[in-house]
Structure formats: C-alpha cells, structure tokens
Amino acid sequence: MADRSGKKRRKCEPSGPLGQLHEDMLERVLARLPPAAFFRLRGVCRRWSDASRSPSFLAACARAPARDPWFLMLSDNEQPRSAAVAFEAGEGAWAWARRADAAIPEPEPVPVAAAGGLLLYRAPDTGALTVANPLTGASRSLPPPPLAPPGARLHAVAMYGESPYHVVLILGELPDTLSMAKFDSSTNAWEDIAPLSRTKPDSSLPADADAGDEDEDDEDGVGGDGNVYFLSKTGDIMASTVQRSASRQHYAAVTLNGSRGGDPEPVAHFLTDSGAVVACDISRRVFAELPRVLPASFEYSLDVVACGGGGGARALVVVLSELMETASLRVWEFVGGDGEWRQVAAMPPAMSHAFYGKKADVNCVGHGGRVMVCVSSSSVGGGVGEGESSGCFVCDLGSNRWEELPRCGAGAEGEVADFVAAFSFEPRMEAAV
Structure with missing residues (x-):
C-alpha cells in the first residue's frame, strides 16, 4: 500500500x-x-x-479449548457469496462466515450437511459435492460418487467426523429399499454402493419399540398392529403450502452412539417427503422407521436434530403443533426401554402462541446442548415479537431456556433478513478439507 x-x-x-x-x-x-x-x-x-x-x-x-458453535444462517432469498451470515452462540452476535473459494462450481451450491468445523455443499444441478471450512474459506471438491441404480432417488446426505470425515449418500425407494454410498476423506475415495436392510428399531437405534411386521405396513405407514410409522412434517392442510428450504431437502441429523472397536457408530436420521422419520445405522447397514409423536388428526410441523457430545449422541424431534386455540413448540426424545416419547423441553407459551394460525414450518439444528429452531411462515410477516410469524430461537436443553435471536440487517439494502434454516459448526482454523 x-x-x-x-x-x-x-x-x-x-x-x-x-x-x-x-x-x-x-x-x-x-x-x-x-x-x-x-x-x-x-x-x-x-x-x-x-x-x-x-x-x-x-x-x-x-490444542485450543472447544469453541462455542456458530450457526450458518440460510435464507430462501438469493444472496451473494459475500453475504454468508453466521450467529456466534457464545457471543450472541452476528458474524460473517467465508464462503468456499472459486473452486465451488456455478450455479452456487447450497449447504446440505456439517460436521466438526466443516460444511458440505451440493450443486443443485449436478449433485457435485464440495467440503469447505467456513472460517478460512478453504474448499475441496469431492470426486464423483458411484452411479446410483436406475430410478434410485437421493433421500439424504449425512456427514460425520472431521479428521478424517465421512460423507454418506442414502438412496433408494422407500418404504422397503435403501442403499448408501460412503466417502472417506483419508482415502479420498467412495466405497461401492451397499444395500441397507430394513429392520425393527432396536437398542442400536434411538428406539426399542416393536415396529410391527413389515409386510403389514400399508402405503400410509400404518401397521396392522395399530402402530403408525408416519410422522407428518406439516400436516394434511399445510403440506401443499409450506415447503422445506432447498438446503434441507436432503438433511440428515447424525448421532454418534457408543463405539465398536474404538470407532463411533453413526446413525443418520432424516425425514421422507411424507414426513416419515427414518433412522439408518451406517455401521450395521440397517434402517428402521420410528413411531410418531402425535395423533394423525393433529396439524403440526416437525424436524429432527442431533444433540450431545461429539457429532451428537441424542436424536430429538422438535414439534410445532396447535391445540386449544394456541400453538406449542416442544422437543421430544424417544425412550427405547419404555417405548414412549418423552418431552425434554418446551418453548414458553407466551412465545409459541405467536405461531398460532400462521401455518408455520420449523427447521432445526442441534449442537452440544443447544437446539436452534428457525420458524418460517407462509403468512406475510417477519419478527415474532411484533405480532408477525417468523423468527429464530436457541434453546439450552439443560435449563430449558429459550432466547430469540436479535434481528439481523443482512438482507439486500440492509433490510432485516428472515432466516428459514441453519447449519451448525465449530469454528476451527485447523479443520482441514
């Protein structure tokens, strides 16, 4: 200079x-x-x-201590590369995250998964995958995955680990057939596509309840024994008007449960188009559908998150429902031994009532003991505190303390931005792509 x-x-x-x-x-x-x-x-x-x-x-x-998570905030409005907004959970403030460098192809891909200090981006037109460190801006394009069988549809993209990290694509035709392809960063290669066997939920998955006989399930997921394995994300009324963010179409919440020979056992949880919650045990190569939380007659929106140490040791379901002329937002965990859902947190009624009658949709992400809930609505409106119908909230599961994020002036020409979803990562300079 x-x-x-x-x-x-x-x-x-x-x-x-x-x-x-x-x-x-x-x-x-x-x-x-x-x-x-x-x-x-x-x-x-x-x-x-x-x-x-x-x-x-x-x-x-x-060697530095663990960092408080950052949440990469996503908006349905198109934003330039320079406008990647992150929320610092520890500071309670907004920050700017770096998008991956010019190695990312055009059109600009969307984030679909995160693990440790890394984010995974996917190009919507080609399916090309790129791993990036949002703190340094370093990126790496992954080799193309193996070709999927004809007609096999991509259901979920999961990511876990950090050094090395793994990317898993879950494909197939539900409710009966699924398969997976796994990438290992240490070898920079994909494994061959492997089939997943359908099974009843057991102790290795986040449920121990009897899933019923597979041949008795009808097209709506209702078993002949009366158990229902359909969990609607938006309900019959809302399904035609509320759509998931593009970044959440293939979202999977990954828990790392126990260990086998010193290695964690990853389980990926995702929602199907109809709202069924599916748990895939990556190590054992099996999958199962989980029971629903609320009766079919309820109108509700839901999402699944992973919380706990490491990549997450608990799979939770966040449900926004309406009953008795009010709305409630609650966090549930399935207790395998009891075969029942247990409530672990609930938004104060004074906060959740603002969503009543708004046909709101929830998109959630967990990190450690925190859950971020992004609520968006098809109704016209913005911040919840002013009688409008969208906002982002962070819940500390240990204390059931809920806080609404301050509004962020990151939109075009400085207007307040409305975020519909988020991905969490731990900001680490050393996280290598």
Whole structure:
C-alpha cells in the first residue's frame, strides 16, 4: 500500500508485550483469540500474517479449548457469496462466515450437511459435492460418487467426523429399499454402493419399540398392529403450502452412539417427503422407521436434530403443533426401554402462541446442548415479537431456556433478513478439507 507521496507504507509491528513474544508463544496466544478475530488476523502485521499460515499455528489451534458453535444462517432469498451470515452462540452476535473459494462450481451450491468445523455443499444441478471450512474459506471438491441404480432417488446426505470425515449418500425407494454410498476423506475415495436392510428399531437405534411386521405396513405407514410409522412434517392442510428450504431437502441429523472397536457408530436420521422419520445405522447397514409423536388428526410441523457430545449422541424431534386455540413448540426424545416419547423441553407459551394460525414450518439444528429452531411462515410477516410469524430461537436443553435471536440487517439494502434454516459448526482454523 502506498501513501499520497507514492512511498510504500510498512505494516506496523505490534509493540509492547505481544511484540516481544517468542514465535511459539505468539502462536499459542493467537490460537486462543475469538474465532471472529481470525478474519482480521492477517491484516494486522506481517509477523501475524506469517504466523497464521504456519503449520505450528494450526497445531496450536487444535490444542485450543472447544469453541462455542456458530450457526450458518440460510435464507430462501438469493444472496451473494459475500453475504454468508453466521450467529456466534457464545457471543450472541452476528458474524460473517467465508464462503468456499472459486473452486465451488456455478450455479452456487447450497449447504446440505456439517460436521466438526466443516460444511458440505451440493450443486443443485449436478449433485457435485464440495467440503469447505467456513472460517478460512478453504474448499475441496469431492470426486464423483458411484452411479446410483436406475430410478434410485437421493433421500439424504449425512456427514460425520472431521479428521478424517465421512460423507454418506442414502438412496433408494422407500418404504422397503435403501442403499448408501460412503466417502472417506483419508482415502479420498467412495466405497461401492451397499444395500441397507430394513429392520425393527432396536437398542442400536434411538428406539426399542416393536415396529410391527413389515409386510403389514400399508402405503400410509400404518401397521396392522395399530402402530403408525408416519410422522407428518406439516400436516394434511399445510403440506401443499409450506415447503422445506432447498438446503434441507436432503438433511440428515447424525448421532454418534457408543463405539465398536474404538470407532463411533453413526446413525443418520432424516425425514421422507411424507414426513416419515427414518433412522439408518451406517455401521450395521440397517434402517428402521420410528413411531410418531402425535395423533394423525393433529396439524403440526416437525424436524429432527442431533444433540450431545461429539457429532451428537441424542436424536430429538422438535414439534410445532396447535391445540386449544394456541400453538406449542416442544422437543421430544424417544425412550427405547419404555417405548414412549418423552418431552425434554418446551418453548414458553407466551412465545409459541405467536405461531398460532400462521401455518408455520420449523427447521432445526442441534449442537452440544443447544437446539436452534428457525420458524418460517407462509403468512406475510417477519419478527415474532411484533405480532408477525417468523423468527429464530436457541434453546439450552439443560435449563430449558429459550432466547430469540436479535434481528439481523443482512438482507439486500440492509433490510432485516428472515432466516428459514441453519447449519451448525465449530469454528476451527485447523479443520482441514
């Protein structure tokens, strides 16, 4: 950079204690900066810029304590690449996440999954997959997956792990046949497509209830024993007017349950078009449908999330329903031993009542002990607090504390943005694509 006299100006080196630190100690200090500071790290001085590119700095970042999650916010409105908005859960503030670099093909893909500090993008026209670190902007295009059998439809895209990470495509024809293709980043290769066997929910899946005989299930998922394995996302009335965000069409919530030989056992949970909740045990290559939460006569919207340590150890269902001239938003967990759903959290009635009669849709994501719920409505309106019908909320499951996110002026020309969904990730500089 040159000043008005045409002479180049040198970046100022930090003075005081920071300027006197040994390189190793400096990297340890920088590695513990708030994640948002990493966007400005390379612009401070040459020494800090060099340190931020050092392998030892990334190693120091890996030793830093776990970070509070960031939530990448998604809007149905088209936004430029520079407008990737994230919410910092720890700071309770908005931040800007970096989109992956120019290696991402056009038209711009949409995020479909996340694991650790990484996000997975999918091109809507070609299905090409790209993994990106939203903190650094680094990206990597995955090789094409194996060709699916003719007529096999993509139902879900799951991602788990970080170093290495795995991407799983779940394909097939429900309710009877599913298969999967798995990518391993350590080998940079896909495994051959493997069939998944249908089974009753057992102790390795998040349910122990008797799923009924498979040959007795009718086209609506109603078993001959009276058990119903259909869980409507929006209800009969709302299905024709409320659609999932494009980023959520192939969403899967992944739990990492126990271990087998030291390796976690991933289970991917996703919703079918009709709203059936399907759990796929990736390690055992089996899948099962879970019982529903509410009677079929109820009108409700739902989504499935994963919460807990690691990639998530609990599969939860978030349900927005209407009853007795009010709306309730509750979080449920299936108790396998009892064969029943148990409520683990509920939004205060004063907050949830704002959604009554709005035909609202919920899209949710979990991280650790938090669940973010994005509520959007086909009704005209914006913020919930002003009598309108959309908003984003974070629930601390341990305390059942609910908070509405502050409005974000990230829309075109600075107007308030309405977000319909989110993906969670832990902001880590060292997360390698």
